[in-house]
Amino acid sequence: MLNVVILAAGQGKRMRSDLPKVLHPLAGKPLLAHVLDTAREFPAAKICVVVGRGGEQVRAAFAAPDLAWATQVPQLGTGHAVLQALPQFDAVPMHDAETAGAVPRAPTLILYGDVPLIRAATLRRLIEAAGEGKLALLTAQLDNPHGYGRIVRVDGKVTRIVEEKDADDAERLIHEINTGILVAPGAALARWLPQLGNRNAQGEYYLTDIVALAVAEGMPVVTAHPDAPWETEGINSKAQLAALERIHQRNSAEALMSAGVTLADPARIDVRGELICGRDVSIDVNCVFEGRVVLGDGVRINANCVIQDAVVGAGSIIGPFARLRPGAVLAEDVHVGNFVEVKNSTIAAHSKANHLAYIGDATVGSRVNVGAGTITCNYDGANKHRTVIEDDVFIGSDTQLVAPVTVGRGATLGAGTTLTRDAPPDQLTVSRPKQISIAGWKRPVKQKKA
Numbered sequence: 001m002l003n004v005v006i007l008a009a010g011q012g013k014r015m016r017s018d019l020p021k022v023l024h025p026l027a028g029k030p031l032l033a034h035v036l037d038t039a040r041e042f043p044a045a046k047i048c049v050v051v052g053r054g055g056e057q058v059r060a061a062f063a064a065p066d067l068a069w070a071t072q073v074p075q076l077g078t079g080h081a082v083l084q085a086l087p088q089f090d091a092v093p094m095h096d097a098e099t100a101g102a103v104p105r106a107p108t109l110i111l112y113g114d115v116p117l118i119r120a121a122t123l124r125r126l127i128e129a130a131g132e133g134k135l136a137l138l139t140a141q142l143d144n145p146h147g148y149g150r151i152v153r154v155d156g157k158v159t160r161i162v163e164e165k166d167a168d169d170a171e172r173l174i175h176e177i178n179t180g181i182l183v184a185p186g187a188a189l190a191r192w193l194p195q196l197g198n199r200n201a202q203g204e205y206y207l208t209d210i211v212a213l214a215v216a217e218g219m220p221v222v223t224a225h226p227d228a229p230w231e232t233e234g235i236n237s238k239a240q241l242a243a244l245e246r247i248h249q250r251n252s253a254e255a256l257m258s259a260g261v262t263l264a265d266p267a268r269i270d271v272r273g274e275l276i277c278g279r280d281v282s283i284d285v286n287c288v289f290e291g292r293v294v295l296g297d298g299v300r301i302n303a304n305c306v307i308q309d310a311v312v313g314a315g316s317i318i319g320p321f322a323r324l325r326p327g328a329v330l331a332e333d334v335h336v337g338n339f340v341e342v343k344n345s346t347i348a349a350h351s352k353a354n355h356l357a358y359i360g361d362a363t364v365g366s367r368v369n370v371g372a373g374t375i376t377c378n379y380d381g382a383n384k385h386r387t388v389i390e391d392d393v394f395i396g397s398d399t400q401l402v403a404p405v406t407v408g409r410g411a412t413l414g415a416g417t418t419l420t421r422d423a424p425p426d427q428l429t430v431s432r433p434k435q436i437s438i439a440g441w442k443r444p445v446k447q448k449k450a
């Protein structure tokens with residue numbers, strides 16, 4: 001078991017936004033949600049998020065039974081922040097009655113709400129390095145360590161961390177930096193944090209000062225390292241947010257390609273959620289996937305599609321320029337072409353809507369042909385109504401289906417029809433006036449000014 005503290009009290013001034021920093025989305029999900037999802041890969045006794053001003057908004061966005069909250073106002077440093085979380089762990093049931101109600105003995109993992117891409121595999125190594133009774137630091141070698149706390153070693157052993165602003169010239173030459181992420185024995189943390197002082201360049205209670213305290217007690221201080229530098233990068237600005245978004249998207253594109261998906265350009269796909277692909281799926285450039293999207297075997301997504309919370313059956317062809325909105329469920333071999341929008345509708349096998357159509361709140365059968373410019377008029381200004389189009393229907397171009405309405409099996413709707421009543425099966429239904437031609441009709445001509 002583990003306790004987890006996630007620091008998220010920083011105001012994020014440099015984001016220049018009214019939204020608390022950890023609520024800014026990366027790949028469609030708040031930064032803090034990325035960290036929480038990773039933390040939840042470990043059996044945690046409790047996860048405590050430390051928030052600052054605007055914390056109510058963060059709490060409201062994340063209310064969950066496994067989460068505890070602490071508020072840190074004002075922000076007096078990372079050590080002070082972790083101290084605010086400790087009381088939340090006191091209620092954790094201990095294994096034996098003797099220690100019940102005492103400070104937690106479980107190791108405590110410290111994470112950051114604005115460091116979203118930390119990987120579980122890296123944390124696992126850190127947690128294993130810490131064991132039950134060691135202080136484990138996640139450190140990295142950087143070519144340019146400027147701005148970071150430096151790991152000071154004597155004879156290879158970590159003795160302390162010195163912040164950039166407190167470091168002397170020799171210490172500034174150290175390239176091993178503190179990522180900030182660490183695991184400490186719970187009881188030791190509870191002992192150390194109240195002892196921290198703030199006599200340093202920034203007048204803050206530095207979490208990093210626990211390292212010297214551990215060394216003074218003779219507790220072993222060990223280190224582990226991330227696989228990639230982006231894992232421990234934090235976000236303070238919109239530019240850094242965009243940079244990590246690109247890294248995340250590249251990682252997700254690489255995962256799709258290793259799973260066999262063909263991407264026209266791995267730099268031009270955005271997955272903001274979960275994209276589940278069958279075999280031999282191919283995706284052209286500039287497609288955006290949101291929520292949970294399932295693509296069956298052999299599906300082809302042409303360029304510039306936006307697909308959200310939808311299911312696409314095997315062999316279907318989508319786009320270019322198609323939009324599948326939530327609740328679009330397409331069976332096998334369905335074609336949805338350019339400027340076609342499908343929302344909350346099922347389309348059965350072998351049906352086609354290839355050009356300029358809106359299919360909303362509809363149940364479409366098999367082998368249906370939806371002509372160009374067809375629109376389901378699903379909304380009467382107050383309520384949404386369903387359109388049912390049975391198997392083998394042929395809908396002529398520029399047809400409006402004013403829901404609720406049903407088109408019977410095998411029916412044909414003439415081009416330009418505005419369907420307000422059900423169309424019987426197997427017949428031609430057409431609502432436009434009969435075509436007439438007026439012989440001898442003259443076009444008006446422009447009158448000359450007097």
Ligand code: UD1
Nearest residue numbers: 007008009010075076077078081112148149178179180206
């Ligand atoms: C900290 C580390 C530094 C490390 C660096 C990695 C300390 C003293 N220094 O420095 O060794 O190299 O991170 O990025 O820990 N926070 C709070 N409350 C506070 C202060 C900070 O919640 O009172 C949160 C911030 O929201 C942020 C994180 O802690 O998510 C780090 O704070 P920041 O001020 O950026 O730390 P650094 O000075 O960069």
Ligand code: CA
Nearest residue numbers: 398399416417
């Ligand atoms: Ca018309």
